[in-house]
Amino acid sequence: MLKLVFDTAALITCCQFNVHGMPVVEHVLTACAVVIPGAVQSEVTIASDRYVDAQLAARLIAAGKVQVESVVLPRSNVLEYYKLGLGEKEAIALCLKKG
Incomplete structure (x- = not known):
C-alpha cells in the first residue's frame, strides 16, 4: 500500500x-496509508475541542487509521535556514527517513 506523509496543513485540509x-x-485512506510525525499530531489535536476537522483527525489518529511515527531531527539541520514549523520539519525528515 502506498504511504503518504502528511504535514499539518495537508491533514487539516483533507479533514x-x-x-x-x-x-x-x-x-x-481507502487507497493509502497516512503517516504523520509526532509534531503534526500535537499541532492538529491541540484544537480538537474547537474545530470539527481537528476532531476528525484526532479520531482517525486514536483509531490507528492515521499512523504517528516519531522523528528525531539532527542538531545541525539545513531545515533551520527556512521558515518552517516543527511539524513541517518533522514531516520532511520523516519522508527522508522513509526513503
Whole structure:
C-alpha cells in the first residue's frame, strides 16, 4: 500500500473538505496509508475541542487509521535556514527517513 506523509496543513485540509458526502481524508485512506510525525499530531489535536476537522483527525489518529511515527531531527539541520514549523520539519525528515 502506498504511504503518504502528511504535514499539518495537508491533514487539516483533507479533514475539512468533503467529496460525495465523505471527508477527503477518508477517500485517501481507502487507497493509502497516512503517516504523520509526532509534531503534526500535537499541532492538529491541540484544537480538537474547537474545530470539527481537528476532531476528525484526532479520531482517525486514536483509531490507528492515521499512523504517528516519531522523528528525531539532527542538531545541525539545513531545515533551520527556512521558515518552517516543527511539524513541517518533522514531516520532511520523516519522508527522508522513509526513503
